[in-house]
Amino acid sequence: MNVGRRVDYAVRALSYLAGMPPGKIVSRVDIEEKQDIPSYYLSKIMKDLVAGGLVQSHIGSKGGFSLARPAATISIKEVYETVERPMALMECLDKGENYCSYCPVCNQISVWDKAQTLLANYLAKVSIGDIAAQHGLRERLSALDN
Amino acid sequence: MNVGRRVDYAVRALSYLAGMPPGKIVSRVDIEEKQDIPSYYLSKIMKDLVAGGLVQSHIGSKGGFSLARPAATISIKEVYETVERPMALMECLDKGENYCSYCPVCNQISVWDKAQTLLANYLAKVSIGDIAAQHGLRERLSALDN
DNA sequence: CTGAATATAGACCTAATAGGTCTATTTTGT
DNA sequence: ACAAAATAGACCTATTAGGTCTATATTCAG
Numbered sequence: 001m002n003v004g005r006r007v008d009y010a011v012r013a014l015s016y017l018a019g020m021p022p023g024k025i026v027s028r029v030d031i032e033e034k035q036d037i038p039s040y041y042l043s044k045i046m047k048d049l050v051a052g053g054l055v056q057s058h059i060g061s062k063g064g065f066s067l068a069r070p071a072a073t074i075s076i077k078e079v080y081e082t083v084e085r086p087m088a089l090m091e092c093l094d095k096g097e098n099y100c101s102y103c104p105v106c107n108q109i110s111v112w113d114k115a116q117t118l119l120a121n122y123l124a125k126v127s128i129g130d131i132a133a134q135h136g137l138r139e140r141l142s143a144l145d146n
Numbered sequence: 147m148n149v150g151r152r153v154d155y156a157v158r159a160l161s162y163l164a165g166m167p168p169g170k171i172v173s174r175v176d177i178e179e180k181q182d183i184p185s186y187y188l189s190k191i192m193k194d195l196v197a198g199g200l201v202q203s204h205i206g207s208k209g210g211f212s213l214a215r216p217a218a219t220i221s222i223k224e225v226y227e228t229v230e231r232p233m234a235l236m237e238c239l240d241k242g243e244n245y246c247s248y249c250p251v252c253n254q255i256s257v258w259d260k261a262q263t264l265l266a267n268y269l270a271k272v273s274i275g276d277i278a279a280q281h282g283l284r285e286r287l288s289a290l291d292n
Numbered sequence: 293c294t295g296a297a298t299a300t301a302g303a304c305c306t307a308a309t310a311g312g313t314c315t316a317t318t319t320t321g322t
Numbered sequence: 323a324c325a326a327a328a329t330a331g332a333c334c335t336a337t338t339a340g341g342t343c344t345a346t347a348t349t350c351a352g
Contacts, residue, residue, distance in 0.1 A: 003258065090154065115269060
């Protein structure tokens with residue numbers, strides 16, 4: 001039920017990039033230092049973000065990373081699923097009906113399914129752009145209330 | 147981000163008890179067999195449920211377990227927190243502001259906070275009684291939509 | 293009173309995972 | 323040519339999830 005560092009770090013890195021002038025290329029080490037992320041660790045996360053098309057990488061001297069898309073189009077849900085795995089509160093929700101023999105008669109599963117949908121819908125509505133913008137996030141979140 | 151067996155098994159055990167005639171005492175082994183829960187494992191879970199006041203235990207021959215409260219008053223959120231820990235999507239939401247030095251300026255945290263509240267509110271509205279009742283659960287869940 | 297059935301408490305084990313660190317290689321700007 | 327960077331992947335360690343077992347105390351039925 002908890003989210004883990006990979007996602008935390010990914011969100012921080014992406015927000016940091018989002019706060020840069022458009023097109024600015026930032027090195028891994030710079031992101032790690034400014035965002036208080038353990039040395040080296042980010043390299044694995046950035047690899048996923050590049051592979052997922054959220055971030056563009058630039059090899060070589062003066063290389064680094066920049067956002068591959070506008071920050072407003074990158075949802076937290078997408079970030080989560082890019083660096084981790086599909087969001088699923090229970091394994092059967094991910095692995096399908098025949099994962100557990102009780103699935104066909106399981107009442108429990110519809111509850112977790114609903115909870116998961118609630119969560120996913122919300123997280124799909126919040127973007128890296130929202131997080132990067134310093135002002136009024138809490139207010140904008142409240143507006144999402146229903 | 148996922149819920150784990152302890153909660154799964156706890157919900158199954160409680161629902162099973164809820165489906166029994168009121169006051170009926172059911173042994174651990176019986177629950178394990180009928181609900182397809184690994185032998186012995188349930189003993190640790192039931193201990194928590196007893197300690198949490200959700201279940202009443204009866205030691206000795208012909209002993210076993212029964213619900214300590216009406217099934218309709220036992221929410222899934224409560225079950226979760228009884229057999230696991232307080233629901234928290236990120237550690238700082240649980241351990242407080244000084245867990246991470248970035249907390250005071252962290253925009254991310256308000257997003258997870260909101261997500262967590264959404265989840266908790268929903269799970270607090272669904273009861274073991276809802277799950278135990280065989281009919282119309284999905285319909286009743288839909289009614290919770292907003 | 294005795295024995296069987298039960299919860300209780302806690303030890304124990306194993307595999308997987310999270311989180312982190314490091315190094316060799318390739319690419320590229322200056 | 324050199325330095326700075328990403329890339330790829332090996333490696334390590336502590337924790338946790340999930341499960342199994344056993345010794346003990348309690349209680350009911352005969």
